[in-house]
Amino acid sequence: MSASAAAAAGGGTLAARAPALELRAVVKAYPGGVEALRGIDLTVAPGELVAIVGPSGSGKSTLLHIAGTLERPSAGEVWIDGRNAAELQDGELASLRAGSIGFVFQQFFLLDGMSALDNVANGLLYTGTANSERKERARELMERVGLGQRVAHRPAQLSGGERQRVAIARALLGRPAIVYADEPTGNLDSHAGAELISLLQELNREGTTIVVITHEKSVASAMNRQVTMHDGLIASDNGQERRGRWR
16 A cells, blocks of 8 residues: 555545654754754655665754654754654653654664564553454554564574565564664675665555665665755655755
8 A cells, every 4th residue: 555545544635634743943962062963854754765865964864853852952943743852751651652753773783692572572561452453453553564474583603685574574563653763774794785775665655654874876876755864953854845955
């Protein structure tokens, strides 16, 4: 099902729904006066597949931390799935991350002492979801990412591409409004990387909103929209008018 079809099935069009992510004039300054983000305006609609690309030091990682509510901005607003993160206390932010945001990191962060299925199911460990439901949803997602026959394997028994697929399944477990993938192909060979990009494209066609942080132009070119960062600003955005405020 396409993103637009999924939206219609849910009772509205993409345009009628709150953005999955909206950054409004976001600034992030660190001690010493260094500004990693210098006034970012960015909107990601439900169902988009977006690449945030730029060289080291351009602000990509800081943008990820801010957009994922892992850090608070020095100024500006961060809206996730229609909620203003600035109005939430730490516990509410944790709940927002668990329910509305999925993270896929380059390093996988899987626990070696448990099965792939349990690694996925643990994505909802602190949400109060019953163990049986967590396991059932985890098994469904393992099937969805093509690992239905590998649920009992431990991470050390899986290839790098398979481990990254487990991490993606875990990110999807809470049915998030948006999934952030931080350099998801960075630890993969070219074949596994290409397979992973194909998987992200497939998940997006099914309606998942995905933002990929990358420095690889080949990865960015596979996304439907490319946003290029430079010196803490958005230099170009082929999906919207030019964003950011150059100083």
